[in-house]
Amino acid sequence: MSPKTPDASATSGAKSRAGLMTPGRTTVMALVLLAMVFVFENTRSTKIRLLIPEVTTPLWMALLGTGAIGALCGAYSTRRRP
Template sequence: MSPKSSTKSSAGEGGRTSTLFTPTRIGVAALGVLGLVFIFENTRHTKIRLIIPEVTMPLWSALLITGLIGALCGAYFARRRS
């Protein structure tokens, strides 16, 4: 094996690792973890009015559903933009 091929493979592995943990991805992951902690800390039941019916459900599930709907909307608009 020549010295050129051995340096290319080691540089390629380092490049892949550096693109895996970017500051933006770390920030998004931290916000996601904080969001989940917030959701699961709020476990009491609450009344929620959905247009006409009134539903009693745990607050964490209402927050989780709202977060998922927001994430889906964000992904949809990000995809349409590109």
Template sequence: MNPKTHREATTSGGTRRGRQGLTPRTVAVLVLAALVLVFVFENTQRTRIRLFVPLVTMPLWLALLGTGVIGALCGALLVSRRR
């Protein structure tokens, strides 16, 4: 193998990335994903929610997820206006 092509193959980023193993970021994402799954499966009971006038019945996890998404969007709007 030509030394020049060997050096290019190892510094291209594609071959080294596969050998890094589990990074702290990957572990954190996996732990958070597991916690989300546990949360969803523990909160499957249906709940009644009043949305101004109508009374809606939905799974509790879906109601909490919707509330979280609305809160994240409000936070993103506030951060983008300050910049």
């Protein structure tokens, strides 16, 4: 006799939902939320000097841009390579 095998359609939905909220993803989402609160709490204008020009921009925009550049660099460096 063959062992009972679960129906693939019944288990695939449970596995996909359980895999969405792993501890690592939950931690990353909490850190992203805290970073966004930090960024949007700092709304004053600030002067930023980038090589030669000096611009005045809201601090949240500078923090958000720096975070986005850091995220892109991190994603690029951890990408799987063939």
